[in-house]
Amino acid sequence: MNQALQPKVVIVIFGATGDLASRKLYPSIYNLYKKGQLSENFAVVGLARRPWTDEVLRENVEKSVDKAFSPNEDLSEFASHFYYQSFDVTDDSTYAGLNTLMSKLDETYQTEGNRLFYLAMAPNFFGMIAKKLKEYGLKESNGWTRLIIEKPFGHDHPSAEDLNNEIREAFDEEQIYRIDHYLGKEMVQNIEVIRFANGIFEHLWNNQFISNIQVTASEVLGVEDRARYYDDSGAIRDMLQNHIMQIVSLLLMEPPIKLTTDEIRSEKIKVLRALRKIEEDKIDQYFVRGQYDAGEIDSEAVPAYRAEDQELAESNTETYVAGKLVIDNYRWAGVPIYIRTGKRMAKKAINIVIQFKDLPMNLYYKSSKERYPNLLNISIQPNEGITLTLNANKSGSGTLAEPIHLAYNQHAVPGINTPEAYEKLLFDCMVGDATNFTHWDEVALSWKFVDPILNAWSTKKADFPNYKSGSMGPKAADELLEKDGFHWWDI
Numbered sequence: 001m002n003q004a005l006q007p008k009v010v011i012v013i014f015g016a017t018g019d020l021a022s023r024k025l026y027p028s029i030y031n032l033y034k035k036g037q038l039s040e041n042f043a044v045v046g047l048a049r050r051p052w053t054d055e056v057l058r059e060n061v062e063k064s065v066d067k068a069f070s071p072n073e074d075l076s077e078f079a080s081h082f083y084y085q086s087f088d089v090t091d092d093s094t095y096a097g098l099n100t101l102m103s104k105l106d107e108t109y110q111t112e113g114n115r116l117f118y119l120a121m122a123p124n125f126f127g128m129i130a131k132k133l134k135e136y137g138l139k140e141s142n143g144w145t146r147l148i149i150e151k152p153f154g155h156d157h158p159s160a161e162d163l164n165n166e167i168r169e170a171f172d173e174e175q176i177y178r179i180d181h182y183l184g185k186e187m188v189q190n191i192e193v194i195r196f197a198n199g200i201f202e203h204l205w206n207n208q209f210i211s212n213i214q215v216t217a218s219e220v221l222g223v224e225d226r227a228r229y230y231d232d233s234g235a236i237r238d239m240l241q242n243h244i245m246q247i248v249s250l251l252l253m254e255p256p257i258k259l260t261t262d263e264i265r266s267e268k269i270k271v272l273r274a275l276r277k278i279e280e281d282k283i284d285q286y287f288v289r290g291q292y293d294a295g296e297i298d299s300e301a302v303p304a305y306r307a308e309d310q311e312l313a314e315s316n317t318e319t320y321v322a323g324k325l326v327i328d329n330y331r332w333a334g335v336p337i338y339i340r341t342g343k344r345m346a347k348k349a350i351n352i353v354i355q356f357k358d359l360p361m362n363l364y365y366k367s368s369k370e371r372y373p374n375l376l377n378i379s380i381q382p383n384e385g386i387t388l389t390l391n392a393n394k395s396g397s398g399t400l401a402e403p404i405h406l407a408y409n410q411h412a413v414p415g416i417n418t419p420e421a422y423e424k425l426l427f428d429c430m431v432g433d434a435t436n437f438t439h440w441d442e443v444a445l446s447w448k449f450v451d452p453i454l455n456a457w458s459t460k461k462a463d464f465p466n467y468k469s470g471s472m473g474p475k476a477a478d479e480l481l482e483k484d485g486f487h488w489w490d491i
């Protein structure tokens, strides 16, 4: 391992007793450590209100690593890098003590003054924490200081702008890493490579050859124990405004002139600027909302969203959204981009289908009904790979062409490592690479796009529940494509 790429750092996790920290962050830090991507010169300070001690945090870190990987080894040396401080972010008296602890750990672990603050807490605390970090001199050190902020970044465009201004008063843009964990997924990062390293695709990647694009992020899980957060967010804020919009901009952007953070961001931003904003009174022509009803998944009965928690009994929150996005630029004019995401759907998958246009005349099929278009399927999750559907004459089928599938599955290739998204992004942040983090302009443009949908739907009560758990969403989402002569491809 190149020593220059082995960050030395004190990582401070706000929200150290929470779900994200234990399910994602501790296992990711462990993997980085095991792979030598973190040197011995690191310490982690966990903060939350619970009266834990260093020992309790270390036990929990070991448990979460065990649960994630069952590494079957003594984790105590790794866990000894973790320290806990009981800390209420709203209480000013706790910040000074944190500074003392960080300076001590900097000395003990020789971390060269590098500080990474990870805000893994409810978003309403983000602005306040950033302000306090500045006020109490915690961001001043003789190394680098960076701040990772979880999503959702704001609740709508005005609140996101307020939050951004608050954070920018304390940190420079280059120090701010707005995390979107989808950007750390192997196959999301692969979208650029598939597009820009293959002549056969890039030449066809436009409205002359592509008829429509479909992006699906379906989940089997329901709201789990996040009812309060989720009911306030819904599928638009939870998935569309961030993860889906990021995938869409990577799919549609122009080739950057260089693979640098600024050049890639600038191309993604142009896509978001070209996205047609739909007026509130036309939202229902372009978007469909849904909320799950009771149903069956994997032969098990599951309750309706409204029955998941007393607080949800009369909820008007969407657990599903599908939509047709329109891009007003030369490359994409006339190509609908269909997106859908929802909870309690038939399967867990993140999948992109690029449907190519038909030939002007088809010699090999009995009727146009049997024509099968060429499809490029990019599977991000759970399988990671690409499948190209072509037509060929299978043996014994006479002059008829039939679809065949050329498939590449990353999991099937020995030796290819598919690290967890958080692991990659944590490492990127520690080495100062912000390419796979969202710039404020992207966040702002995404909110400006979704705000009219949120406004239109908040004023009108929906006819919920309108899709069965275990299905692929409401019927209206199928009709959205049918009226354009398309249908959702199986994923």
Ligand SMILES: NC(=O)C1=CN([C@@H]2O[C@H](COP(=O)(O)OP(=O)(O)OC[C@H]3O[C@@H](n4cnc5c(N)ncnc54)[C@H](OP(=O)(O)O)[C@@H]3O)[C@@H](O)[C@H]2O)C=CC1
Pocket (backbone or CB within 6 Å): 014, 015, 016, 017, 018, 019, 020, 021, 047, 048, 049, 050, 087, 088, 089, 090, 119, 120, 121, 122, 123, 150, 151, 152
């Ligand atoms: N969980 C997930 O899979 C994902 C989460 N996220 C985002 O990550 C962030 C954290 O989510 P998650 O871990 O699920 O949330 P949790 O509710 O599980 O954790 C919240 C954490 O904040 C701490 N906390 C709450 N109030 C205070 C306070 N006043 N002072 C100090 N600590 C406090 C809690 O600990 P204590 O009660 O001990 O104080 C706990 O450690 C959110 O922004 C979420 O949107 C994003 C993507 C996925």
Ligand SMILES: O=C1O[C@H](COP(=O)(O)O)[C@@H](O)[C@H](O)[C@H]1O
Pocket (backbone or CB within 6 Å): 219, 238, 239, 350, 381
């Ligand atoms: O950010 C979020 O993402 C998860 C889905 O992430 P994935 O990596 O499992 O696809 C989603 O369940 C959650 O509601 C949302 O906040």
